[in-house]
Amino acid sequence: MHRFQDENLDIEDRVKDLINQLTLDEKLTLFPGVRAWWTRKIKRLSFPNMGMSDGPNGVSLHSSGFRKCTQFPVTKCLAATWNTNLAEKTGIAMAEEVRAVNKHILLAPGINIDRTPLNGRTFEYFSEDPFLVKEMTKPFVNGVQSQKIAACVKHYVANNQEHERFKVSAEIDKRTLHEIYLRAFEDVVKKANPWSIMACYNKVNGIYGCENPYILQNVLFDKWGFQGFVMSDWFATRYTSTEGCITAGLSLEMPTPIVYKRKLLKKGLNEGKFTEQRLDELLKMMLRIMFKTGVFSKNPPKGSRNTPEHQNLAQKIAEEGIVLLKNEGILPLDPNKKIKIAVRGRNTKKKMGRLGYGGSSAVVPPFEITPFEGLLSFPNVEIVKDPKEADYVIIFTEINHDKHEDAENSDRLQIEMPTEEENMINETKKLNSNTIVVLINGSPIAMDNWINGIPAIVEAWYPGMMGGNAIANILFGHINPSGKLPITFPKKIRDSPAHKTPATYPGTDKVMYEEGIFVGYRHYDENNIDPLFPFGFGLSYTTFELTKCELSKESLTDDDMLIITVGVKNTGEFSGAEVVQIYATDIESSVERPPKELVGFGKIFLNPNEEKTMEILVKIKDFAFYDVNLEDWKVEPGKFKILIGTSSRSIQFERVVDVQ
Numbered sequence: 180m181h182r183f184q185d186e187n188l189d190i191e192d193r194v195k196d197l198i199n200q201l202t203l204d205e206k207l208t209l210f211p212g213v214r215a216w217w218t219r220k221i222k223r224l225s226f227p228n229m230g231m232s233d234g235p236n237g238v239s240l241h242s243s244g245f246r247k248c249t250q251f252p253v254t255k256c257l258a259a260t261w262n263t264n265l266a267e268k269t270g271i272a273m274a275e276e277v278r279a280v281n282k283h284i285l286l287a288p289g290i291n292i293d294r295t296p297l298n299g300r301t302f303e304y305f306s307e308d309p310f311l312v313k314e315m316t317k318p319f320v321n322g323v324q325s326q327k328i329a330a331c332v333k334h335y336v337a338n339n340q341e342h343e344r345f346k347v348s349a350e351i352d353k354r355t356l357h358e359i360y361l362r363a364f365e366d367v368v369k370k371a372n373p374w375s376i377m378a379c380y381n382k383v384n385g386i387y388g389c390e391n392p393y394i395l396q397n398v399l400f401d402k403w404g405f406q407g408f409v410m411s412d413w414f415a416t417r418y419t420s421t422e423g424c425i426t427a428g429l430s431l432e433m434p435t436p437i438v439y440k441r442k443l444l445k446k447g448l449n450e451g452k453f454t455e456q457r458l459d460e461l462l463k464m465m466l467r468i469m470f471k472t473g474v475f476s477k478n479p480p481k482g483s484r485n486t487p488e489h490q491n492l493a494q495k496i497a498e499e500g501i502v503l504l505k506n507e508g509i510l511p512l513d514p515n516k517k518i519k520i521a522v523r524g525r526n527t528k529k530k531m532g533r534l535g536y537g538g539s540s541a542v543v544p545p546f547e548i549t550p551f552e553g554l555l556s557f558p559n560v561e562i563v564k565d566p567k568e569a570d571y572v573i574i575f576t577e578i579n580h581d582k583h584e585d586a587e588n589s590d591r592l593q594i595e596m597p598t599e600e601e602n603m604i605n606e607t608k609k610l611n612s613n614t615i616v617v618l619i620n621g622s623p624i625a626m627d628n629w630i631n632g633i634p635a636i637v638e639a640w641y642p643g644m645m646g647g648n649a650i651a652n653i654l655f656g657h658i659n660p661s662g663k664l665p666i667t668f669p670k671k672i673r674d675s676p677a678h679k680t681p682a683t684y685p686g687t688d689k690v691m692y693e694e695g696i697f698v699g700y701r702h703y704d705e706n707n708i709d710p711l712f713p714f715g716f717g718l719s720y721t722t723f724e725l726t727k728c729e730l731s732k733e734s735l736t737d738d739d740m741l742i743i744t745v746g747v748k749n750t751g752e753f754s755g756a757e758v759v760q761i762y763a764t765d766i767e768s769s770v771e772r773p774p775k776e777l778v779g780f781g782k783i784f785l786n787p788n789e790e791k792t793m794e795i796l797v798k799i800k801d802f803a804f805y806d807v808n809l810e811d812w813k814v815e816p817g818k819f820k821i822l823i824g825t826s827s828r829s830i831q832f833e834r835v836v837d838v839q
């Protein structure tokens with residue numbers, strides 16, 4: 180037995196032994212991937228391979244050896260739960276499924292910031308707000324890695340649009356880059372220690388992600404002390420150089436050799452462009468993770484997939500992530516009364532879980548409960564054809580995963596739904612005023628063309644394989660909606676931050692991030708623009724009152740934690756959950772700061788008339804801005820306003836603290 184095979188030894192000893200035993204040629208074969216999802220084996224040393232699988236919504240068919248797996252709701256829906264425990268459970272469940280298809284790395288989570296609502300991959304990402312992204316991502320990564328499966332946090336960084344994604348350069352000033360686009364990556368690297376990171380397709384300030392020395396070597400490795408390894412996005416190295424990637428810190432080129440062809444690596448070595456020691460460094464980063472994920476283990480964990488537990492979890496995420504956007508008293512429907520329902524809309528009977536549908540995140544489940552099937556599971560529902568004969572019409576509508584909708588590799592062309600869908604809604608509401616719209620989609624929709632006269636709107640996202648049940652449970656009040664928007668819904672695309680000029684979106688070879696730090700609600704607040712539905716918004720079948728608010732301290736240093744005690748009372752007739760949100764703003768600052776920024780949140784469940792107090796911890800460090808002179812975060816001494824509310828536009832308490 181080789182030393183590296185001895186599972187009782189320390190990982191560092193095993194890595195050292197392995198590196199000593201590998202010949203140069205063998206080492207070089209480990210730099211590129213093979214067969215789409217694998218690293219290479221080395222027979223001579225009985226050296227096994229490490230396998231990867233997409234993606235953020237569960238294990239994708241194309242990378243699972245064509246095995247069906249649990250299709251979870253999309254990341255946007257998970258984000259809308261604002262439930263960090265659910266994020267951890269999701270990470271655990273997805274990792275168990277990765278293990279069950281004999282892979283070692285989950286190519287998720289995707290944590291890019293929502294800059295434009297038209298980004299084709301909005302559904303795969305958490306939020307427009309870096310704080311919400313980082314607080315949901317850390318437990319997700321911890322969950323995945325608790326199963327000895329590596330998370331691969333992607334796409335590092337500023338892959339904020341699909342339009343020209345292989346070539347475009349995101350032009351971002353340093354403060355914005357750190358404060359908005361790198362912030363979640365930074366906190367996740369420092370606190371959750373992800374075992375791998377995927378470098379993006381696009382350029383960042385003129386240099387491709389896979390060979391960007393600032394983004395990789397300077398920031399990720401030197402400043403943040405990243406302990407995992409970097410792989411490329413699939414074919415993201417095609418316009419880069421061998422030397423650039425090796426120098427910047429790319430360990431693994433996926434999925435096949437382009438710049439990490441053996442002869443190119445040898446040439447670089449011979450010409451003194453980099454040293455064998457550098458190659459060893461990069462390789463060791465990956466080998467450590469191979470040990471951690473049990474690639475060399477004789478008895479690796481077994482994993483499981485398509486279990487009732489995973490399917491129930493998928494339903495629970497949908498039930499907590501669905502957002503009630505509008506309700507003029509029409510919902511919930513009464514499950515105990517016979518009711519006639521007419522159904523309409525493109526997505527009524529549509530199954531979303533199809534091979535490649537929407538891109539690399541597509542998961543194909545063993546079965547999928549459509550919205551229609553969910554309705555039929557309620558015995559008192561009678562489906563009728565004619566909207567005029569129905570008690571209610573339910574329209575399951577919106578965009579799909581087709582090209583130029585919610586799909587990888589293209590952006591949406593408009594924020595409105597297709598005109599035929601809008602017309603259909605408007606015609607239907609003339610026939611029946613009890614018309615309820617259930618949106619099935621993963622990115623914001625403008626609704627001005629049809630919203631008037633529609634008494635209820637439910638945002639169901641892409642709710643996964645159990646989605647039909649989750650939607651029906653919400654419509655009939657078995658579940659009280661508690662999801663809150665993780666992204667602003669603007670009234671029109673011109674209102675949103677990236678859409679000032681063609682140079683700011685879609686750009687040509689460059690896309691200019693001129694809005695700076697004013698992304699998402701920071702932009703709507705700063706420019707006094709009324710959104711259609713604000714960040715953090717979501718209705719319930721009950722009502723909540725915030726009854727009190729106390730701060731643990733009023734004078735603090737930047738190392739302190741503030742405990743905010745909030746009383747919450749359920750003043751309505753349904754049990755349900757409320758998300759209390761804490762925002763902060765610097766009253767006097769030497770640099771421009773947004774009117775408010777999320778710094779804390781908590782979710783609480785209450786029965787009718789019940790009142791509880793919740794404690795929300797806020798770190799003063801989260802009040803910081805990125806100081807370009809210091810090249811670090813800075814909390815400027817002075818007064819900060821703390822805003823406590825139930826959405827970014829519904830603030831119930833204001834307090835002031837003094838930071839020394």
Ligand code: BGC
Pocket residue numbers: 233234286333412413539
């Ligand atoms: C996507 C990644 C994905 C990879 C492998 C790329 O096109 O951008 O998110 O993990 O393909 O499917």
